[in-house]
Amino acid sequence: MRYEPRHLNLHVTNKCNNYCRFCYISATQHDKNEFFLDSNIMIRTINEFSKCSLNPNAKIVFTGGEPTLKFNDILNTLSYIQESHINYSPVMFTNGGLLGAIGKYRKNKVISHMLNFSGLNKHTPKSAVNELKKAGLNGITVSVDANHTSFNDNLKCHQVPLYCIKELFDQLLDQGYGTAENELILDVSYSDAEKQKSEEIIENLISHLNFKKKGNDYIKDNQIIIRRGVVGFTLVGRVGETNVEQLKLEDALDLTCEKLNGKKEGYGPLCFNYEHGPDIDSNGDVYFCNGQSFLIGNIFEDNLQNIFLALNTNHSINEKYGANIKILNFMSNFTKQNKRNCIGETLNILIQKEPDLLKTINNAAGLCWNLGRNKDLQQIILNYIINY
Numbered sequence: 001m002r003y004e005p006r007h008l009n010l011h012v013t014n015k016c017n018n019y020c021r022f023c024y025i026s027a028t029q030h031d032k033n034e035f036f037l038d039s040n041i042m043i044r045t046i047n048e049f050s051k052c053s054l055n056p057n058a059k060i061v062f063t064g065g066e067p068t069l070k071f072n073d074i075l076n077t078l079s080y081i082q083e084s085h086i087n088y089s090p091v092m093f094t095n096g097g098l099l100g101a102i103g104k105y106r107k108n109k110v111i112s113h114m115l116n117f118s119g120l121n122k123h124t125p126k127s128a129v130n131e132l133k134k135a136g137l138n139g140i141t142v143s144v145d146a147n148h149t150s151f152n153d154n155l156k157c158h159q160v161p162l163y164c165i166k167e168l169f170d171q172l173l174d175q176g177y178g179t180a181e182n183e184l185i186l187d188v189s190y191s192d193a194e195k196q197k198s199e200e201i202i203e204n205l206i207s208h209l210n211f212k213k214k215g216n217d218y219i220k221d222n223q224i225i226i227r228r229g230v231v232g233f234t235l236v237g238r239v240g241e242t243n244v245e246q247l248k249l250e251d252a253l254d255l256t257c258e259k260l261n262g263k264k265e266g267y268g269p270l271c272f273n274y275e276h277g278p279d280i281d282s283n284g285d286v287y288f289c290n291g292q293s294f295l296i297g298n299i300f301e302d303n304l305q306n307i308f309l310a311l312n313t314n315h316s317i318n319e320k321y322g323a324n325i326k327i328l329n330f331m332s333n334f335t336k337q338n339k340r341n342c343i344g345e346t347l348n349i350l351i352q353k354e355p356d357l358l359k360t361i362n363n364a365a366g367l368c369w370n371l372g373r374n375k376d377l378q379q380i381i382l383n384y385i386i387n388y
């Protein structure tokens, strides 16, 4: 099977104005160990992506951390896409805090430092949204739930106050988001423990906007706010932190591998990760899927075409990424009949044959997207593959 990049996820930074408990990339509010993709590298990567992806409807996804920390770089990249008539759809994931910053939140020391850094200090929420729209941002997804959002200001600014989210949605809807051409998506994900608080936050927002529920979404006149997210989500947790409940691999595989468990056709949420890849991390690392499972290269070391060529030619002698390339190719062959590749799927088959593997992985990682970060686990999986 050939790996073809479908959509391009650009993790513009690992820095964030929030400090969500479940953040799987462990985004930081501090300047230490921060990484950024500037517009030069994003434009170069988009051009390389266009040469190796066959997907004419690809999305260019600006994500993070909080991508608006590089507001001007995103504007430059959007303008480039617009001017060069690249036919991809640029969209952005945000927690909405810096775009919607008003009042006390805007004046907070940490937040005002971030606004200065991003260039958003020169903008009101209205002018910031206007700039994004003019530059061609097609759609925007705002994460709003009890993890990302609080009813009021909170001292540590770990969450975005709801009044900033209301301001942002007012501006987005005023300026034409919330249509089929310019999707406005509300991403609501929570564990059972956060269900009530999250639903209260959403209810308050929707009633402020004067929208009505229709099915899963919200409508008013000819505008629509699409609701997405994972309800009953198990907190994943910051890598290395133990204060949140960890999703066991066993549960993840149950979620993921409906098809392989003999249930009806279809995939759980994690299995769409390959469909959404590749993922370019803020330090340039390239993961073949959106779950950031296995590292296959770095855009500061090589171009995206070469990275995918190495993967497609099973170039496992590559010193740095060879082990991952070997694992991915094994998985690709192993799951050929399923037409899609997924780490979870393949591991599930391996685990059915080798139950001990599950114990080892569960003890050491917890989730498939941590597997490719851990060299010892890669070796364990390789050993199973070699002996298979």
Ligand code: SF4
Pocket (backbone or CB within 6 Å): 016, 017, 018, 019, 020, 022, 023, 024, 025, 026, 027, 064, 065, 066, 095, 148
């Ligand atoms: S808003 Fe997103 S990137 Fe920022 S801390 Fe929360 S989950 Fe992480």
